[in-house]
Amino acid sequence: VDRLTDKTALVTGSSRGIGRATAIRLAREGALVAVHWTADRQAAEDTVALIEKEGGRAFAVRAELGVPGDVHTLFLGLERGLEERTGEARLNILVNNAAVTPTGSAPEDLTPEEFDRYFAVNAKAPYFLTQRAAALMPDGGRIVNVSSAVTRTAAPDQLAYAMTKGAIEQLTLHLALILAPRGITVNSVAPGITDNGGAIFANPDAVAAMSQLSAFKRVGGAGDVADVITFLTTDEARWITGAFIDATGGTLLT
Numbered sequence: 303v304d305r306l307t308d309k310t311a312l313v314t315g316s317s318r319g320i321g322r323a324t325a326i327r328l329a330r331e332g333a334l335v336a337v338h339w340t341a342d343r344q345a346a347e348d349t350v351a352l353i354e355k356e357g358g359r360a361f362a363v364r365a366e367l368g369v370p371g372d373v374h375t376l377f378l379g380l381e382r383g384l385e386e387r388t389g390e391a392r393l394n395i396l397v398n399n400a401a402v403t404p405t406g407s408a409p410e411d412l413t414p415e416e417f418d419r420y421f422a423v424n425a426k427a428p429y430f431l432t433q434r435a436a437a438l439m440p441d442g443g444r445i446v447n448v449s450s451a452v453t454r455t456a457a458p459d460q461l462a463y464a465m466t467k468g469a470i471e472q473l474t475l476h477l478a479l480i481l482a483p484r485g486i487t488v489n490s491v492a493p494g495i496t497d498n499g500g501a502i503f504a505n506p507d508a509v510a511a512m513s514q515l516s517a518f519k520r521v522g523g524a525g526d527v528a529d530v531i532t533f534l535t536t537d538e539a540r541w542i543t544g545a546f547i548d549a550t551g552g553t554l555l556t
């Protein structure tokens with residue numbers, strides 16, 4: 303613990319799931335964490351409360367991503383929260399985690415509107431969030447983009463979603479070189495099937511089937527992925543940049 307003392311962090315989509323687990327771990331390491339959410343205020347407040355109960359520091363920021371003005375709204379709240387607590391709008395760590403996850407139409411039925419929504423939330427928002435965040439980020443900052451195993455293995459039902467995750471991996475690759483002169487690292491973390499508290503993870507048959515995909519024969523926990531993200535934000539990970547980090551529990555081995 304205490305590897306992130308005096309650091310500040312924004313984790314998008316940290317009201318629940320992998321984002322929440324990441325926010326909790328970053329706070330445990332000493333970071334002041336902005337818990338971003340859009341629909342579920344209670345979940346965001348619960349995340350902040352969980353952090354504060356452990357003696358950590360966090361505040362909630364609401365902004366819907368994928369709509370005009372999204373990044374501006376998020377940064378108004380973020381900068382105000384940071385200034386109130388630290389006297390300045392300095393951001394050391396950005397975790398681009400929020401995403402529209404694949405629950406919609408099969409590829410042959412996907413509408414242009416659904417396609418645009420995937421790209422607006424999962425690719426365009428992280429691009430412009432990162433552009434804005436980089437301006438507030440001192441030397442030695444950290445950017446982690448949450449991708450998915452579906453960029454390395456065909457998942458026909460998730461085609462458009464997978465395309466957006468391919469896009470965020472390109473953001474990682476190119477931005478890593480652009481920001482390297484400032485000592486800022488940019489990496490992608492790819493989860494496999496991860497229990498985010500969603501309804502399907504309460505169905506034992508579904509969980510048993512999903513477990514077979516991992517080499518360890520279980521589904522991932524949000525903490526399994528969050529620990530990897532957290533490591534990448536520490537000084538210990540300073541020599542890793544532009545990387546694709548497989549956090550799938552060996553899902554891609556076969």
Ligand code: NDP
Nearest residue numbers: 315316317319320339340341342367400401450495496498
């Ligand atoms: P969840 O669905 O559990 O949580 C999504 C989070 O993102 C919530 O905090 C939600 O906020 C926020 N969010 C979603 N859409 C928007 C939006 N339009 N604007 C603002 N916030 C939004 O996510 P997971 O933990 O499952 O996934 C986290 C990341 O991991 C995603 O990038 C996902 O693609 C990736 N991933 C997940 C896998 C899994 O099996 N779980 C597998 C591979 C990758 P709110 O609660 O307020 O709606």
